[in-house]
Amino acid sequence: MLDLIAAFFIASGTVFFVAGTVGLLRFPDIFCRLHALTKADGLGLALIALGVGLLAGTPGEIFRIALVWSALAVASATCSHLVARYALRSGMEGRDD
Amino acid sequence: MTDPLVIFDLLLALSIVALAVASLSVRDLFAMIVLFIVFGLLSALAWVRLSAPDVALAEAAIGTGVTGALLLKTLHHLRFVAGGQGLRAGSGGTSMAPAAPVPVPVPVGVILANAAFCGLITLGLAVAFLGAPSAGPGFDALVADAMPDSGVAHPVTGVLLNFRAYDTLMEVVVLLAAVVAVWQIERGLSDAPAPVMGEVWQGFARLALPAIVVIGTYLLWVGAEAPGGAFQGGAVLAAVGLLLLLTRAYVPRPAHRGIARGAFVLGTAAFALVALLVASGGRVAFEYPLEHAKTLILLIEGMVTLSIAVTLAALFHGREPVALPKGGRDDT
Numbered sequence: 001m002l003d004l005i006a007a008f009f010i011a012s013g014t015v016f017f018v019a020g021t022v023g024l025l026r027f028p029d030i031f032c033r034l035h036a037l038t039k040a041d042g043l044g045l046a047l048i049a050l051g052v053g054l055l056a057g058t059p060g061e062i063f064r065i066a067l068v069w070s071a072l073a074v075a076s077a078t079c080s081h082l083v084a085r086y087a088l089r090s091g092m093e094g095r096d097d
Numbered sequence: 098m099t100d101p102l103v104i105f106d107l108l109l110a111l112s113i114v115a116l117a118v119a120s121l122s123v124r125d126l127f128a129m130i131v132l133f134i135v136f137g138l139l140s141a142l143a144w145v146r147l148s149a150p151d152v153a154l155a156e157a158a159i160g161t162g163v164t165g166a167l168l169l170k171t172l173h174h175l176r177f178v179a180g181g182q183g184l185r186a187g188s189g190g191t192s193m194a195p196a197a198p199v200p201v202p203v204p205v206g207v208i209l210a211n212a213a214f215c216g217l218i219t220l221g222l223a224v225a226f227l228g229a230p231s232a233g234p235g236f237d238a239l240v241a242d243a244m245p246d247s248g249v250a251h252p253v254t255g256v257l258l259n260f261r262a263y264d265t266l267m268e269v270v271v272l273l274a275a276v277v278a279v280w281q282i283e284r285g286l287s288d289a290p291a292p293v294m295g296e297v298w299q300g301f302a303r304l305a306l307p308a309i310v311v312i313g314t315y316l317l318w319v320g321a322e323a324p325g326g327a328f329q330g331g332a333v334l335a336a337v338g339l340l341l342l343l344t345r346a347y348v349p350r351p352a353h354r355g356i357a358r359g360a361f362v363l364g365t366a367a368f369a370l371v372a373l374l375v376a377s378g379g380r381v382a383f384e385y386p387l388e389h390a391k392t393l394i395l396l397i398e399g400m401v402t403l404s405i406a407v408t409l410a411a412l413f414h415g416r417e418p419v420a421l422p423k424g425g426r427d428d429t
């Protein structure tokens with residue numbers, strides 16, 4: 001039962017990653033792409049970490065998975081902000097067409 | 098097809114080769130570096146699949162993290178400091194990458210010399226690969242037998258800091274030589290002004306700094322019984338230096354050169370001193386007395402970790418901090 005729930009979480013996390021990748025490839029400008037990518041990073045990784053955490057044996061492992069997730073969430077948000085900030089500063093506009 | 102992971106491994110291997118080809122053939126330098134970083138991350142994953150987590154950690158921390166930062170810093174230097182025209186050309190347009198630097202024709206002699214060296218290295222690797230016993234037993238059994246004499250519980254650390262400590266000492270010396278060379282060569286270059294990165298970045302750095310210190314120290318400590326160790330911990334701690342430099346919380350001053358030099362040689366000196374002390378007791382160098390083996394190994398690793406962290410951060414900063422003629426440059 002626990003395996004099934006974990007598999008469900010991991011599978012839905014993967015769906016977010018696939019959607020994020022499609023968005024990265026298909027969206028017109030850098031801001032839309034960042035929007036797609038951060039959703040995949042944030043929610044997709046959270047779901048996968050939840051699934052893997054359910055499968056993990058010891059509390060130490062669960063703690064480390066949570067730590068990895070939180071570090072990645074903060075880093076990914078900061079990176080996206082830096083990319084968007086650089087794009088905005090160097091005069092890149094969102095595309096209207 | 099017994100193991101579904103075989104498919105994953107094949108995909109991984111194909112992606113690594115494809116990324117290597119792509120990063121060599123793409124024309125934009127920034128894209129090249131990004132592809133190289135992704136290449137490094139997938140290589141780290143490949144090492145995990147080969148059951149070599151120590152190598153994976155080193156590849157991720159040094160081969161990808163620190164090297165990627167060094168390459169990006171070099172690109173920043175090339176575009177905005179050395180050339181100077183890239184900034185203005187890039188700021189006006191709407192393209193993602195700043196304008197490519199004006200290509201300088203490379204002399205044919207340099208190209209031929211480079212090709213010859215690369216060919217020689219490839220040839221040497223091929224000879225070594227073909228000459229190696231194809232399916233030998235390896236040293237696994239020997240290492241496993243000798244582990245009780247090493248003072249630590251993790252075989253990789255036992256090999257690195259006890260059985261082949263001499264090679265590891267040489268690796269530390271190589272890093273020392275690198276930073277000496279950089280400080281000599283870049284003596285006259287002008288400093289690249291660190292870009293201002295904004296409030297969110299500062300907040301991130303404030304949050305990340307203590308976490309990185311804990312993780313780096315943990316990697317060093319856990320090296321005695323699990324994957325980790327001086328090089329991995331040092332590379333992670335070097336990230337602290339990078340963060341401090343990039344947030345301009347720490348600006349290197351000429352007065353700090355002495356401390357930096359001391360930190361550069363600390364690892365090599367401690368390593369060599371321990372070897373000499375052990376040798377003076379009528380033993381072979383690096384034949385640690387068993388009751389002190391763990392203490393000595395941890396002492397060496399700690400000092401080496403500090404050295405590696407400071408050296409890598411100094412390599413990222415690039416040039417020896419010198420007194421500037423006008424005081425206004427280094428102000429935060």
